[in-house]
Amino acid sequence: MVVLDALNYIKAEIDGSLTYRWSCRMGVCGSCGANIDGEPKLTCASFLHDFKGRTITIEPMTHFPVIKDLVVDMEDFMEKLVKIKPWIIRDKETPPEQGEYKQSAQELERYSQFSSCINCMLCYAACPIYGLNEKFLGPAATALAYRYIEDSRDQGKDVRFPIVHEMEGVWECTLVGECSVVCPKGVDPMLAIQKTKILGATNALKSLLMPRGGH
């Protein structure tokens, strides 16, 4: 039995008005996030036996506006997700007849962990920087931006760089690191944010030293 089963039991047997999001009940869809005893977790991936003999406190994810019970407003995150353009950008699309854009196993390895994000927003609930400043681009959106920046098939670096390096972008992060602790899929958004900082800094230095072609 997981915490989600307990919520379903309450809704079915005790209070039908209880409202919460869930779908796959197997840690894939990312809809059932909540703060369980103060920690952002997926309710479907939190086993009740881990809380045996204790009263569990289940709250809506921190930092987000609460619509009802455990349902929070996701619009801000959705906006940020679209902002970083989470798709492969090409200077010029080649027609499908010319075949796929090839990629080696080593090239895939550079970004593969960051493509495991399920958009559950637990990292935002864990990030005090986002709690203090909602304009901060935040962990998941940056991890996804980095996923495309590091993708050998992508050519949209010049489009994404200004977005991730703006005032409320990666430089707002002060390395709390809790985003990577709570991620249920083993993604390390803190690493993605710092790597993006390194890329931005080296890029700025290159264009300063070699203004006519520092790429």
Add this chain to the structure above:
Amino acid sequence: MGDAKRYPELRRRLSSGWWTANRHYTMYMVREWTSLFVALYSLMFIYGLSLWATGSRADFLNFLKNPAIIGFSLIAFVFTMYHAATWFYLLGAVAPVKIGRSRTKPWQALVLNIILLIIISFLAIWLAVLR
């Protein structure tokens, strides 16, 4: 996207004691605070050096021998070590070195950097004082 920020009035604010909510937040906040001691120690040391520059070496040494300064230096040393250790660990987490097929672990960066710190510190003391 037209519906963005439909419920801005429902956004919850962080309380000033948010960093006590879990161990990681507290460790992070202590790391941030320690930088204050690093800055204060630097100011104190610059003041000591200015005594030496305008007066004599004895003025500088007398300033350093003040019990309050010794006490503060010890506290600042502990906090500086905590500050350095947390950043060395983060350095290892953020920039692991790839050796063959495996990557270095954060604690390895911590240990290596602490060893380097000790060696460089002793080298500096040897060059400045003992030589």
